[in-house]
Amino acid sequence: MEFQLHPKLNNLLCLFIITLSFAHAQATTFGYCADVNYAVKVSGVEITPDPVVRARPVTFKISAASGEAIYGGKWEITVSYFGFVVHKEIHDFCEQVSCPVATGSFVVANTQKLPAFAPPGTYTVEMTLKNVKNKPLTCITFNLKIGLGSFLSNI
DSSP: OOOOOOHHHHHHHHHHHHHHHHHTSEEEOEEESSSOOOSEEEEEEEEESSSBOTTSEEEEEEEEEESSOBOOEEEEEEEEETTEEEEEEEEEGGGTSOSSBOSEEEEEEEEEEOOTTOOSEEEEEEEEEEETTSOEEEEEEEEEEEOGGGGSTTO
């Protein structure tokens, strides 16, 4: 005996699954660190999953465009919780994208696992891209939320 869904129920199930997948990868509101005309313009920040779950992988995807080629540099990332810096890291930009990055649009994605002891709440992330001469090409800030539900996920 084969089990089959009614066609309308099947369509509803597909719609639910598609909606659920978008709920875990939403665009994040961001702002620039200063009122500066940066060479790199960020068009979007996506955090997956959102909210983040402690001790599980999280992917940050930054969509941007540059008015000039980028031959190298670094990403400086600072994470604050209630105004206190709790994490700082530096990444070689060319390890995350293929350098040189031509003039135009590009995407940088980074996946990492957050610590299991991170308390739930809202964190502020500041990401600064600097060129090989240490000149800021862009600087953005956005909030990262670790949900309450994730606090119990590791028990």
